Amino acid sequence: MPNVSMTVNGKQVSQEVEGRTLLSAFLREKLDLTGTHIGCDTSQCGACVVHVDGKSVKSCTLLAVQADGASVTTIEGLAQGDDLHPMQAAFRDCHGLQCGFCTPGMVMSAVDLLQHNPDPSDREIREWLEGNICRCTGYHNIVKAVKQAAQSMKGQQAAAAE
Amino acid sequence: MSDTGIGASVKRKEDQRFLTGRGNYTDDIDRPNQTYAYILRSPMAHARIKGLNIDAAKAAPGVLAVFTGADTAGLGGIPCGWGVNNKDGSPMNEPKHPVLAEGKVRHVGDPVALVVAETYAQAKDAAEAIEMDLEELPAVVNMEKAIAGSGPQVHDDAPSNLCYDWELGDEAEVDGAFKDAAHVVSIDITNNRLVPNAMEPRAAIGEFDKATGEYTLYTTSQNPHVIRLLMGAFVLQLPEHKLRVVAPDVGGGFGSKIYHYAEEAMVTWAAPRVGRPIKWVAERAESFISDAHGRDHITHADLALDKEGKFLGLKVYTKANMGAYLSTFSTCVPTYLHSTLLAGVYTTPKIYSEVKAIFTNTVPVDAYRGAGRPEATYLLERLVSKAAWELGMDQVEIRRKNFIPKDAFPYQTPVALQYDSGDYDATLDKALELADYAGFPARKAEAAKRGKLRGIGFSTYVEACGIAPSAVVGSLGARAGLFESANVRVHPTGSVSIFTGSHSHGQGHETTFAQLVSDTLGIPLENVDIVHGDTNKVAFGMGTYGSRSLAVGGEAIMKALGKVTDKAKKIAAHIMEASEADIEFKDGKFTVSGTDKEMAFGEIALAAYVPHNFPHDQLEPGLEEQAFYDPMNFTFPGGCHICEVEVDPDTGVVEVVNMTAADDVGRVINPMIVEGQIHGGLAQGIGQALLEQCIYDEDGQLVTGSYMDYCMPRADNLPDFKAATTETLCAHNSLGVKGCGEVGAIGSPPSVINAVIDALRERGVTDISMPATPQKVWQALRAAEMPAAAE
Numbered sequence A: 001m002p003n004v005s006m007t008v009n010g011k012q013v014s015q016e017v018e019g020r021t022l023l024s025a026f027l028r029e030k031l032d033l034t035g036t037h038i039g040c041d042t043s044q045c046g047a048c049v050v051h052v053d054g055k056s057v058k059s060c061t062l063l064a065v066q067a068d069g070a071s072v073t074t075i076e077g078l079a080q081g082d083d084l085h086p087m088q089a090a091f092r093d094c095h096g097l098q099c100g101f102c103t104p105g106m107v108m109s110a111v112d113l114l115q116h117n118p119d120p121s122d123r124e125i126r127e128w129l130e131g132n133i134c135r136c137t138g139y140h141n142i143v144k145a146v147k148q149a150a151q152s153m154k155g156q157q158a159a160a161a162e
Numbered sequence B: 001m002s003d004t005g006i007g008a009s010v011k012r013k014e015d016q017r018f019l020t021g022r023g024n025y026t027d028d029i030d031r032p033n034q035t036y037a038y039i040l041r042s043p044m045a046h047a048r049i050k051g052l053n054i055d056a057a058k059a060a061p062g063v064l065a066v067f068t069g070a071d072t073a074g075l076g077g078i079p080c081g082w083g084v085n086n087k088d089g090s091p092m093n094e095p096k097h098p099v100l101a102e103g104k105v106r107h108v109g110d111p112v113a114l115v116v117a118e119t120y121a122q123a124k125d126a127a128e129a130i131e132m133d134l135e136e137l138p139a140v141v142n143m144e145k146a147i148a149g150s151g152p153q154v155h156d157d158a159p160s161n162l163c164y165d166w167e168l169g170d171e172a173e174v175d176g177a178f179k180d181a182a183h184v185v186s187i188d189i190t191n192n193r194l195v196p197n198a199m200e201p202r203a204a205i206g207e208f209d210k211a212t213g214e215y216t217l218y219t220t221s222q223n224p225h226v227i228r229l230l231m232g233a234f235v236l237q238l239p240e241h242k243l244r245v246v247a248p249d250v251g252g253g254f255g256s257k258i259y260h261y262a263e264e265a266m267v268t269w270a271a272p273r274v275g276r277p278i279k280w281v282a283e284r285a286e287s288f289i290s291d292a293h294g295r296d297h298i299t300h301a302d303l304a305l306d307k308e309g310k311f312l313g314l315k316v317y318t319k320a321n322m323g324a325y326l327s328t329f330s331t332c333v334p335t336y337l338h339s340t341l342l343a344g345v346y347t348t349p350k351i352y353s354e355v356k357a358i359f360t361n362t363v364p365v366d367a368y369r370g371a372g373r374p375e376a377t378y379l380l381e382r383l384v385s386k387a388a389w390e391l392g393m394d395q396v397e398i399r400r401k402n403f404i405p406k407d408a409f410p411y412q413t414p415v416a417l418q419y420d421s422g423d424y425d426a427t428l429d430k431a432l433e434l435a436d437y438a439g440f441p442a443r444k445a446e447a448a449k450r451g452k453l454r455g456i457g458f459s460t461y462v463e464a465c466g467i468a469p470s471a472v473v474g475s476l477g478a479r480a481g482l483f484e485s486a487n488v489r490v491h492p493t494g495s496v497s498i499f500t501g502s503h504s505h506g507q508g509h510e511t512t513f514a515q516l517v518s519d520t521l522g523i524p525l526e527n528v529d530i531v532h533g534d535t536n537k538v539a540f541g542m543g544t545y546g547s548r549s550l551a552v553g554g555e556a557i558m559k560a561l562g563k564v565t566d567k568a569k570k571i572a573a574h575i576m577e578a579s580e581a582d583i584e585f586k587d588g589k590f591t592v593s594g595t596d597k598e599m600a601f602g603e604i605a606l607a608a609y610v611p612h613n614f615p616h617d618q619l620e621p622g623l624e625e626q627a628f629y630d631p632m633n634f635t636f637p638g639g640c641h642i643c644e645v646e647v648d649p650d651t652g653v654v655e656v657v658n659m660t661a662a663d664d665v666g667r668v669i670n671p672m673i674v675e676g677q678i679h680g681g682l683a684q685g686i687g688q689a690l691l692e693q694c695i696y697d698e699d700g701q702l703v704t705g706s707y708m709d710y711c712m713p714r715a716d717n718l719p720d721f722k723a724a725t726t727e728t729l730c731a732h733n734s735l736g737v738k739g740c741g742e743v744g745a746i747g748s749p750p751s752v753i754n755a756v757i758d759a760l761r762e763r764g765v766t767d768i769s770m771p772a773t774p775q776k777v778w779q780a781l782r783a784a785e786m787p788a789a790a791e
Helices: A023-030 A086-093 A103-116 A122-131 A140-161 B015-019 B055-059 B120-127 B171-179 B224-235 B262-274 B284-290 B373-391 B395-402 B424-434 B437-449 B470-475 B509-521 B549-575 B601-609 B671-691 B743-763 B774-790
Strands: A003-008 A011-016 A049-052 A055-058 A071-073 B035-041 B047-053 B063-068 B111-117 B131-136 B162-168 B183-191 B203-209 B214-219 B243-246 B278-281 B297-305 B311-323 B350-359 B453-462 B484-490 B496-500 B528-531 B583-586 B589-592 B598-600 B624-629 B638-647 B654-664 B721-726
Touching (some): A023 A049, A086 A103, A086 A140, A086 B015, A103 B015, A122 A140, A140 B671, B035 B262, B035 B284, B047 B111, B063 B120, B063 B262, B111 B120, B171 B297, B171 B350, B203 B262, B214 B262, B224 B262, B262 B278, B311 B373, B373 B395, B373 B743, B395 B424, B395 B453, B424 B638, B424 B721, B509 B528, B549 B583, B549 B601, B638 B671, B654 B671, B654 B743, B743 B774
Parallel strands (some): A003 A071, B311 B350, B654 B721
Antiparallel strands (some): A049 A055, B047 B131, B063 B111, B183 B297, B203 B214, B297 B311, B453 B638, B583 B589, B589 B598
């Protein structure tokens, strides 16, 4: 069995895996990082989105061996200690989650959107999140949350620049 | 109002764990020494099982056991929870629903064998080595063909595939009302079949403890106690005290996780046979062919009106697809949750409804968000809008003219229900204002300049939820009571654990229920924990569906809290040496009226557990109370949904440009959560109206079996919503609450389709079915052009 090594949420990990192991399964089953969810088998739902080398990726579209040497961030690695990432805080404040199952992927995807586009319009948010399915919220409050996070992150950057 | 009490938009307590990846869903649980199950399912819709060779699978690497229908034939069938009688009073046809197929398979996805192995991949690989010798039989998926009598039989013991032929009302009497009618408006309508698609696929872990003889089932359920009862008593014959069912965090349900499913029984039954815990998790493709589907009605309806547009009578003839087997609540959905809603918000004096429930070679159909009530609302509101167009009346006027007036409550409908409260003009007015109805003609004209057809559609609706009074449902055939239980445990230091039989799978009970406690006992929210989803912790429960959690479960909590404060007053009276009648409890403090004596709630709690000088013949130590609450009636939320669409006549694309919902859900405990529930329902309603459709081909193959084929609503398909509430209080519960989980999905679909038809009317299109896909709209537009082209 091949051996894979990668940095996950800042920690170096190294494990033997079956070649067919998906990154999503590797995170959940080998590393017990069960915040990354699996909601489909056709890479449509986006519940498994993580960041690989800073970019959002559906972790079910990648074999674990393809992520060898990469730096991976999962939902568990997003908050700084007890301080929620502004995107997480905005989802809570705007009621952007209900059952919570799509939430980790939704949050990781939205964080990447703001890396590309720090001030997205409603339309841009909706189009970016087209690959993340939520059955509970109707997306209204998710869009609101992403906008709020964009505002608060802009504020943080401005404060940091001063 | 305190900032954590009733009426406050408190941020949800559960969000911290969900947002940091620390939710605990069934698939996140691994039991020591766990094994994995894969279920081999029928690839055919209808076939005789001539042979199953499992030898190679048993010998495959890692395989621990392979079970087939031959092993489970001695078990009970999966039970149906509601008996419906035929018109002549005879009971419905109720064929056995085996845990694993016995002799025949009856739908694609019907479980044939259970393979248990050291890893999931090994179980799945081994299943491929099972030789399934199936003799394909003709399948039937179309309801009309199924009851024709000459075609395939899904069950040998259900002639013409009829489950029941049921009616409500007196057909001859309603025919009489039609004789006086100035107009009769008729409609043929299909309520499209949907797949619920909670984002968390179903999962189950079965475990057996040899030392205690106890079974444990971890499952993705909306009602663990119901599963314990159905599976324990009917399928596996396990006594309740030896069976624990745990439903931890559950990733959405929408009805699909109410039912007892065969997979739960399989892993529980097989666990002692394998001698280790067994975990099964559905792949999404499996969910599509094994989760109960929703809706799937075909209806013809006639509405009689006088010359002023007053409704005189309504006749509704429905065929309802049951699928291949009867799921838990399947039989009551088209009858008691549908026909009883056919008065809607109107004073229609005479109503007749006939329902034929039909078996087909498809996945079982059961309740999906709204369950029966969306079907009733859809046909009624389509019919009312059609009547207005045919009679040349305004859409608002025809509705107002027929509304049950607000001073007519309690209102007895001709279809069994008695509505306790409502004000349909208030929700309509609110919606008209929010939707800027007055500005619609200008918006339509502006859209026309851009080449777009703009339409507006209405739906004014009521639904029955807070399911329900046990006495009523029992008299209608329910095989269970529909009460709820709650236990309030006050700990010595004054913190409180609430054990509720309701189950949260996204609804935010940990917050809303805690607000009830904070409000009643005057203690901080963080001192309250809501415990649910474990039959070993919670005394009993009927679970969460039918928008019942707050109206039934919340009331049970209130009742138990009442008992706690009564007991606490006794303790306070004893300690402060006062008469119990003089003790007042307010804002978390017990005071003796007319004095300055007071004790905080926490002090009383401590005293209850340190009863050094209690008069033990009069006052027991401890502060913990249990309550069971059975409501007096259903609750009746209602409202008005207004949808505005723009149609591109060249492509047929429909865009929802305005979606307004004004709903009366009774008293609102947490406005933020209520609004979120309404949003979610609206999304599912728009999904049904424009995007979602479960399609079987003639051979019974599911064509829409993945997210590549079944169109789930995405963020870019939906608009922002305008949601508001008005309030009339429920007359028969202490909180005045009605329920909000289903209103969005019930009210919205006809408003969307009415808007599409309104947009297309000027081009001669008078009907469009759900989902109104671009292809369908484009074809309707082209077809409407045809006569003109021929001239």
